[in-house]
Amino acid sequence: MREAIHVIDEEIVQLPYSTSRDAVENYKKLANKSLYKCPYCEAKLIVKFGDIKGLYFSHQHSEACEESRKIDRAEKRYEKQNERETKIHKVLVDIIYDELSIKAKINPNVIVNYGYKANPSYKYYPDISVKVNDRAYSISVITNVSPSQDSKLAQDIINRHEYFVEQGLEPIWFIEMKEQSIELEKNSMVLWDAELAISAKTKEDERWDRLIEENMKDSMFFKYFNYPSTTLNKEIDVRSLYYIFSTEDKLIVKVQRFLKDRIVRPYRAFLLNRGYEISFSEALVIDDGFKLSNPDIDLQLRNHFNEILIQKKKEHEEQLRQENERKQIHLKELEERRTSFTPSEENFTYSDLKVLLKHRIGLTQKEQMELWSKYMLSSVGPKNSKLVWELVLEHDCHSFNELKAILDKRKI
Structure with a gap:
């Protein structure tokens, strides 16, 4: 039987691996030997079995400790907060929790817990709370983004994000992969309100800032990529989104960087590349905080971006040269026609x-x-x-x- 951790009303419930009579009796014997204790008050737990609740732990005399009650109330508020999420939300959160728990077992400086358990008194709860040395993080997953709910969701995310920061947490947001919408022919990315609200600014984004700032001195920069830019002298602000999806055996993060542009609906951003995928364990490599990306891949992509830009400049210059050549030929033909045209004196019409x-x-x-x-x-x-x-x-x-x-x- 797993450790007793799930609180409902006055009892700490543990879902059974078996409900056979022998199994129940075995668990009761282990409990009588004080093997199971409340994770909050360290009190001895007994084992009970019933037709409605099945096999579960309970404080003696069914008197749950106050901390257990707090966790119970916090869990209900957390479930209320996530009512709009899809069923995949819990699956993704549990996979992330398991992945981080493995890291915590081999790294004593990492502490992982579900958000509502880490601090039951929070107004808003992250899905997962992580502490790495002296830095605390909130990890949240967003699913079920739709046009009808987007504006309300975006404001809710902003409220949660600001609250987490106020509580001394560094927010990390993941969004379900199916929400991504890109237009490759225009080198652009169309964003929901919610996506714009959870976009992050990292050290890698700042490196992209410097690259874009240097190249945007060329007034033709966006035209090279067929991107419908809204302003010429914009603030350089590259940002990141972390899309998440699961395969049969692991969780994948797609790192997508973009240059923020139009912030009126429909929100549009300049797509720096198609993004890249890394495993979740790689995204959350701990090195003075979570990396959330692969610096080597980003360096390769920046070099590739430069190569593409140089090629597009050459193509544009060649196009201008050909257009100028055609124009000169046309003007020459007109001049020849003008000089060679001599209507007859008698039939000038x-x-x-x-x-x-x-x-x-x-x-x-x-x-x-x-x-x-x-x-x-x-x-x-x-x-x-x-x-x-x-x-x-x-x-x-x-x-x-x-x-x-x-x-x-x-x-x-």
Whole structure:
């Protein structure tokens, strides 16, 4: 039978491994030898068995100690706090607890407990409380994020986060993997309110800050990545999210870093990379606190980011060169057409005039309509198109306004 740790009303309950008559009698004999004690008051515990509760521990005379009662009340508040979570929430929390408990067994400086047991008097409870030397951490898992609940959840998370900090805890948040939403073609990440609220700032994020700050001196930075940036001169603030999911044999953490950008809905951030996965035991390596990442992988990703950026700059420069080359070819073709176009003296038409004016002064559709209605149909006459062209050449006109001034002055 496991250690008695779960409090319900006045009794400390232990779920049985067996409810056979022999098993019950065996547990009772062990209890009579004072083998089982209350983890809070050290009082002797007896073993009871009933049809409703099954096999369970109890204080003698069913008088639970005050500490047991506190834990019981705290557990109920904790369950109330997590009513919105999915069933996977408890599974993930238990896996994390087991993983950290293994670390605690080999490291005497690590103390692990469920949040409501670590301090029953808390207003808000982390799922797990961890103490490493003189530093205390709150570990919480978020599941079931949806548009209808997101804003309320985000405010609840902010309240909990701030409360944990006030209590001297360093908050660590994990979010269920299925909540991640990225747009690779735009190199962007769409965030829920809750995701933005639990994003962290670590030493690795600060290293990314310095890299991005240097490269953002280039005004084309976001355009290289096809990212729809909202501002040009933004504060450099790389942050992290830790997505969590379980496989058949272990718990996996996906480390995702992003550059915070648009903080009005829909929240959007610049995606630095696709993130990387590490085992949970690796994420919570204890080295002056929890690492939560792999520095070697982050260094590789920063180097890779630089390589991609250099390549995108080259591609952009080549694109500009090709566009400029096409533009020069187009201008050359227009010039050749302008210089080679020589309408016959006898059959010079208004259509010929339009072509010549378009090449010489860039005659627009609107200007063409004004030329026709105001001048050609009245004072000039359609048959005098050649005369208009001769005036353009004579006065070296380079704009429609210059041509109009001449036509108005001459009153043809």
